[in-house]
Amino acid sequence: MSKPVAEQVIIGKMSRTKEISVVAFLIAIGAVLRMFSPAILGITPNFVIAMYCLSILLLRPKMSMALGIGIVAGAVSMIFSKSPIPYLNLVTEPAGALACALVAGYLPELSLRNYSFKPSVATLIGTLVSGTLYVVLNFRLALNLPVSAMQAAFVGVVIPVSVINMVIAQALYAPVKKFLYR
Incomplete structure (x- = not known):
């Protein structure tokens, strides 16, 4: 007897609910870290960007979903922004998310002995944009x-x-991917 459709697991693919949960969880972690992290040499790392890039790298969404991830990240960033014009995050984060998704989707795999460097490149480009x-x-x-x-x-x-976001995403990519797709 086969399992009901809701209980079937497709290897290498997550349910839509799990994808949304991963994005929400990572962006929430980024927001909390951004809110409570001290400035390092006058610079507060933007953990929200690192986390939405990580979610894009893990899920490899279509451009429309990457745009949605960027909009949500922009709204969350707006709340915790230390900027005089926080609503600019509603433009900048979707642009960064789309850039990250383009790199993640179209850049050939950059790896050395099965260790992918694509997370660092995609996060670097997304954050720079x-x-x-x-x-x-x-x-x-x-x-x-x-x-x-x-x-x-x-x-x-x-x-x-x-550079900080690039290091964060690269360091977290393999363990989080292993956890999600186990």
């Missing part, structure tokens, strides 16, 4: 600050946060 867009929108359009202020923010904040 989100951060760069945030700096441009915030500094140039909203606050009308000079280009030198944008450059300083990019070099002093966006690049270090991108």
Whole structure:
């Protein structure tokens, strides 16, 4: 006698409910870490970006779902933002999520002895897109600050946060993937 459809497990694929739970859980972890993490040399890591990139890398969603992940992450980031213009996250996070999804979906596998480096590249690109867009929108359009202020923010904040997120996603990818697909 076969199991009911609801109890059948498809190897390598999660149910929609489990996918949504993974995204919600990871974004919530990112929000809590962002809220309580101290600044490191004046920079607060953006754990929300690292976690939505990780969820995109684990689930490999269609672009529409990646966009949804970015919108949810943007809304959550807005709540915990330390920025003078928090609603910009509703634009920057979806852009970062789409960039991450494009890299995750279309970049050939980058691995060394079965160890994938795609998580670090996809998270780096996603964070750079989100951060760069945030700096441009915030500094140039909203606050009308000079280009030198944008450059300083990019070099002093966006690049270090991108590297931190890259390390976080790379370190968590294999163990979380193993846990989810066991």
